[in-house]
Amino acid sequence: MTRQSISAARVKELEPVFKCPLCESPMRVAECKSLICCRNHTFDFSKYGYLNLSARPVSSKYTKELFEARRKIITESSLYPSLHEAIASAIKDHRGGSADSYTMADLGCGEGSHLHRIMEECGSPGITGIGLDLSKEGIIMAAKRYEDPIWIVGDLAKLPLADQSVNVVLNILSPSNYKEFKRISVQDGLVIKVVPRPGYLKELREALYDREENKRYRNDETAALFRQHFVLADVIHLSYIKELNQVELGNMVRMTPLAWSGNKARIEEYINRDSAEITVDLDILIGKNK
Numbered sequence: 001m002t003r004q005s006i007s008a009a010r011v012k013e014l015e016p017v018f019k020c021p022l023c024e025s026p027m028r029v030a031e032c033k034s035l036i037c038c039r040n041h042t043f044d045f046s047k048y049g050y051l052n053l054s055a056r057p058v059s060s061k062y063t064k065e066l067f068e069a070r071r072k073i074i075t076e077s078s079l080y081p082s083l084h085e086a087i088a089s090a091i092k093d094h095r096g097g098s099a100d101s102y103t104m105a106d107l108g109c110g111e112g113s114h115l116h117r118i119m120e121e122c123g124s125p126g127i128t129g130i131g132l133d134l135s136k137e138g139i140i141m142a143a144k145r146y147e148d149p150i151w152i153v154g155d156l157a158k159l160p161l162a163d164q165s166v167n168v169v170l171n172i173l174s175p176s177n178y179k180e181f182k183r184i185s186v187q188d189g190l191v192i193k194v195v196p197r198p199g200y201l202k203e204l205r206e207a208l209y210d211r212e213e214n215k216r217y218r219n220d221e222t223a224a225l226f227r228q229h230f231v232l233a234d235v236i237h238l239s240y241i242k243e244l245n246q247v248e249l250g251n252m253v254r255m256t257p258l259a260w261s262g263n264k265a266r267i268e269e270y271i272n273r274d275s276a277e278i279t280v281d282l283d284i285l286i287g288k289n290k
Ligand SMILES: [Zn+2]
Pocket: 020, 021, 022, 023, 024, 025, 037, 038, 039, 040, 041
């Protein structure tokens, strides 16, 4: 079986989860190669198995190089395993005794490594993962590397997912569209958003910037907005310091949009160190859709 037909078979089992990004009508899988709505808008599965359900063409500054660096930091460095464990255990705690078979969508998934790792950490074979990002480059990389989740190029502002179709929404260090998150979530569904706290990557910010306002993240407005849409069931503060080696520091700089506007000489200086400590300082907001 080709990747195209494997994906088509998986999506066929989940047809009710999808809606047409152009006309919002229900969709079905046709001939093991396309997802078609009842008004005949047709989206073919790519050879890597992902679907492009974006309603508009997109150009992104996020390059293959950035996603490659991101994947290495997420899967090979010591920076994020604690985050994945904390999210998986929050899902177990807050879903309570619910069935083991559920749908988890990472919206703004980039190259998919967070979703892949969190699904591994959750350990339940009944989880259906859906990874969605507007960046085609990110989704191609995700689909090539991780066979299990369903990968979709799609728009956060116009999610190609049906009302009340998702049990767990993940949104990790990435922009949100709460109205859409709420629409696609089942009642009592979990919406888990990870936001930076003031110390997040502060050593990197301090090395690259002079201006005070660039050196610290603030997340109070994000948290307040989140609470307007969801019942806040818990906030997990995650704070720790890890040491990254030279290769990892290089990847760190390459994966972060922070560095795009930074001073080139200072970036060079930063990534030429043998190693450096870096702070992870995050809030995991656990919301319930009431
Ligand atoms: Zn349509």
